[in-house]
Structures are given as structure tokens and as C-alpha cells.
Amino acid sequence: MSLISDNLQVVRADLSACADKFGRDPKEISLLAVSKTFPAGAVLEAARNGQVCFGENYLQEAIEKMQELQRLAPELQLEWHFIGPIQSNKTRQIAENFSWVHAVDREKIAQRLSDQRPSELPAINICLQVNISAEQSKSGVEPAQVLPLARAVAAMPGLRLRGLMAVPEASDDEATQRAAFAQLRKLQENLLEQGVPVDTLSMGMSGDMHAAIAEGSTMLRIGSAIFGKRTYAE
Numbered sequence: 001m002s003l004i005s006d007n008l009q010v011v012r013a014d015l016s017a018c019a020d021k022f023g024r025d026p027k028e029i030s031l032l033a034v035s036k037t038f039p040a041g042a043v044l045e046a047a048r049n050g051q052v053c054f055g056e057n058y059l060q061e062a063i064e065k066m067q068e069l070q071r072l073a074p075e076l077q078l079e080w081h082f083i084g085p086i087q088s089n090k091t092r093q094i095a096e097n098f099s100w101v102h103a104v105d106r107e108k109i110a111q112r113l114s115d116q117r118p119s120e121l122p123a124i125n126i127c128l129q130v131n132i133s134a135e136q137s138k139s140g141v142e143p144a145q146v147l148p149l150a151r152a153v154a155a156m157p158g159l160r161l162r163g164l165m166a167v168p169e170a171s172d173d174e175a176t177q178r179a180a181f182a183q184l185r186k187l188q189e190n191l192l193e194q195g196v197p198v199d200t201l202s203m204g205m206s207g208d209m210h211a212a213i214a215e216g217s218t219m220l221r222i223g224s225a226i227f228g229k230r231t232y233a234e
């Protein structure tokens with residue numbers, strides 16, 4: 001067996017065992033394979049082993065990979081998620097090529113995605129990125145602004161609001177990880193109490209997936225545990 005198929009088996013088994021441990025149904029937790037920096041061949045290998053959903057951060061890289069996969073394996077039906085930061089001059093290509101967008105944190109970006117979604121495609125599934133744990137990173141909407149932004153997005157015809165996403169400050173301590181994810185879960189609960197329908201908590205990466213599952217994640221975004229260590233070109 002190749003490394004990627006081994007890794008996928010390990011991650012799936014880990015997901016199931018961890019869900020059991022916290023009394024959750026593993027079927028409620030989907031696995032997004034984050035393939036940024038890895039070639040189309042790596043995506044193909046994961047897809048041949050049953051992986052359907054893939055996450056990408058860099059638009060140009062993602063589009064090239066999709067085109068290559070279209071040539072290599074036109075029969076594959078993959079679901080692409082854009083999980084990186086979104087510049088407003090990139091929204092059209094994102095709206096044309098992705099089923100999900102995870103890092104929406106401004107109404108202006110949401111409006112452009114909605115306006116630019118081709119009418120023959122279903123609405124784009126949207127998660128709002130929240131700046132929890134007061135991290136230095138500037139990305140993500142402030143917790144106090146989640147409700148108004150959620151209401152605005154929910155009203156846009158080209159979009160379907162699904163839930164919240166966060167990338168907490170990295171920590172090796174499971175209690176610290178859980179505290180950050182618990183904040184996101186509470187914001188989600190608040191949306192539901194306010195009558196905004198949401199069903200997705202996009203949280204948990206290779207280093208903190210157990211904490212994310214414990215706190216209610218419904219979508220793990222896993223890169224290195226599936227594809228290996230990333231090396232970035234400068």
C-alpha cells in the first residue's frame with residue numbers, strides 16, 4: 001500500500017475511535033483532505049482510496065490541479081473547498097470552481113461570491129471564519145460580528161450559509177485547543193438560538209483533531225496527516 005492510502009486509513013480510524021470516545025457518531029464528522037502544495041497525483045491517490053472532498057488555499061495552484069485531474073481522471077467527481085484567505089479580485093474564479101468556501105469574513109467578499117456564482121450551479125456552501133482566541137492573525141470576523149454577518153450571508157441567493165470555521169492559535173495543549181474550539185461551538189449555538197440555520201463546524205487540523213471532535217467539529221480539515229509534511233516554495 002502507498003503512504004497516502006495508509007495515512008488515510010489511519011486518520012479515518014483515529015476519527016472513528018475519537019468520536020466513540022466522546023460519544024459522537026463518526027458519520028457526523030466529515031473529512032476534508034487538504035491538498036495544498038501537493039500535486040494532482042497525490043489527490044488522485046487519495047481519491048482512488050475513497051476520498052471525495054479536497055481543500056485548497058491557493059487559487060492558481062488549485063485551478064491547475066483541477067485541470068490536470070480533469071485530464072488524468074475525467075470520471076472523478078470531487079468536491080472542492082476553498083479554505084484560504086480570499087482577495088476580492090479572486091472571487092470570480094472561486095465562485096466558478098468551488099462547492100464550498102470556508103474563510104469568508106467580510107460581507108463585501110460574500111456579496112461578490114454570491115453575485116458571481118454561475119446561475120446553473122447550486123449555491124456555494126459558506127462557512128464564516130471567526131477570529132477566536134484573540135490570535136495575532138487578522139483573518140476572521142470578530143465574535144461580536146458573527147451574527148450580523150451570518151444574517152447577511154444567509155440572505156444572499158448565490159450562497160448557502162453552513163456554519164463557522166476557525167484556525168486557533170497553535171498549541172500542543174489539548175485543554176487550550178478545546179477552549180478555543182468551545183468558543184466556536186458556543187457561537188454556533190448562539191446562531192441557532194437566534195434562528196439562523198447552520199449545521200457545520202469546520203474545525204480541527206492534523207495537530208488538534210481530537211480536541212475539535214471533542215468540541216463538536218463536523219468537518220476536519222486534515223493535510224499533513226494524510227499527505228505528509230509540506231514544503232513551501234518561496
Ligand SMILES: *Cc1c(COP(=O)(O)O)cnc(C)c1O
Binds near residue numbers: 036057167206207224
Ligand atoms: C493547511 C491548512 C489545514 C491543514 O493543516 P494540517 O496541519 O496539515 O492538517 C487546515 N486548514 C487550513 C485553513 C489550512 O490552511
